[in-house]
Amino acid sequence: xxxxxxxxxxxxxxxxxxxxxxxxxxxxxxxxxxxxxxxxxxxxxxxxxxxxxxxxxxxxxxxxxxxxxxxxxxxxxxxxxxxxxxxxxxxxxxxxxxxxxxxxxxxxxxxxxxxxxxxxxxxxxxxxxxxxxxxxxxxxxxxxxxxxxxxxxxxxxxxxxxxxxxxxxxxxxxxxxxxxxxxxxxxxxxxxxxxxxxxxxxxxxxxxxxxxxxxxxxx
Numbered sequence: 177x178x179x180x181x182x183x184x185x186x187x188x189x190x191x192x193x194x195x196x197x198x199x200x201x202x203x204x205x206x207x208x209x210x211x212x213x214x215x216x217x218x219x220x221x222x223x224x225x226x227x228x229x230x231x232x233x234x235x236x237x238x239x240x241x242x243x244x245x246x247x248x249x250x251x252x253x254x255x256x257x258x259x260x261x262x263x264x265x266x267x268x269x270x271x272x273x274x275x276x277x278x279x280x281x282x283x284x285x286x287x288x289x290x291x292x293x294x295x296x297x298x299x300x301x302x303x304x305x306x307x308x309x310x311x312x313x314x315x316x317x318x319x320x321x322x323x324x325x326x327x328x329x330x331x332x333x334x335x336x337x338x339x340x341x342x343x344x345x346x347x348x349x350x351x352x353x354x355x356x357x358x359x360x361x362x363x364x365x366x367x368x369x370x371x372x373x374x375x376x377x378x379x380x381x382x383x384x385x386x387x388x389x390x391x392x393x394x395x
Contacts, residue, residue, distance in 0.1 A: 177242065182247060182264045182285045183305055185216055185243045186353050190385045192217045192267075192356035193378070194247060197366050200225045208256065209236045209371035211242055213378020219267055219355070221247035224372055228261045235262025244337040245285075252278040259284055267355070269310050270349065271299040279303075287333060296323060297329060306352055313337025317345035324350035343384045 180334045184346040186192065193215045193266055195203055196245035207218050216236075220230050227246070245265040246258030246303030252274040255266050259278075265285035268275060272288065279302055289308040299307045307318065312334030320334055334346050346354055360381060 177264055179283045179285050182243045185287070186265065186306065187331070189216045190347065190352060190353045191381055192219050192245065192355045193360050194219045194221060194335070194355055195359060195361050196221045196223055197363070198225070200227070200230050202366060202369060203230050204233045204237055205369070205371055206366055206374060207238055207242070207335055209374040210361070210378050211238055213375035214382035215242070215378045217243045217245065217248040219245040222258070223248050228257050231258060231261035249275060251275065255279060267308060269308070271295060271302065273302050276303045293323060293327065296327060296332070300330045306333045308336045308355060311336035317342060317349040318352055320346060321349040340380060340384065343381060344388050347385070347388045356388055
């Protein structure tokens, strides 16, 4: 998949499901449950044990159906490992110029993290496709709206504080897409192998995004 196709999928579907777990055993099934619920962009963080192997397994099973990303990528070496394992986009909580350069070398979408206006502009100037605003719960949708006022050209992905109650508010504030972790991939549901719960939550989030799109297109 080209980087442009990956970026288009992220911007059209609006949701990046963030998969974190202290146990990697069930994560392919978690990814399948998210896909069954309508999610098309899934990020596996490098806090997951054997993250590279998990990426390889998900890419082998669902790579034709989803865009797969790697998160918590703090250095260029990890970015390269993730890309070789099948990641189409790379996400980080911070901005690292070497990570961005590695993604550019492999023509992969890169979403570094930032918070202040200075950090956001710096990430964008270095070549970010989207800038992750983290932790977004600190300022909420109002902070995204405030950032977009002077920086309307920069795509923002708030992460943290995005839940079923705030999805619409973040999108109305100007978010290009949303990073959703434990509020979508519930740790308890993962531990209990309650994959139907994960699929149901995915359907709810996808429905809210579609409702926002419908409302935005109404005269």
